Amino acid sequence: NILNKGINIAPDVSLNVLASRSGRVVFSSDNFAGLGKAIIIDHGDGLFTVYTRNSKVFVNPGENVQKGSTIARAGSSGRNSQTYLHFEIRRGPSPQNPLFYLS
DSSP, rough: OOOOOOEEEOOOOOOEOOSOOOOEEEEEOOOOOOOEEEEEEEEEEEEEEEEEEEEEEOOOOTTOOOOOOEEEEEEETTOOOOOOEEEEEEEEEEOGGGGGGGO
């Protein structure tokens, strides 16, 4: 069993996934650890955000993204067919509690 290190967010009707902060895309995968299409953004201050379970990804590694820009479309993956975004915040490799950072 995999320990969930982030939060799951139900999307609005558009299914758009927005960048939580500005930064540079440093990773993208079509199937990251069974969590579907994934994106990791480096925010340049030691924090990284991880977005998984996407059905489509609109950014590529090396691209700079602005806070609030559409980076993906939420989807489903694995055994769970429910559509939602799995979101994580990491300080380096260490997962952080996203609720401490989000308003």
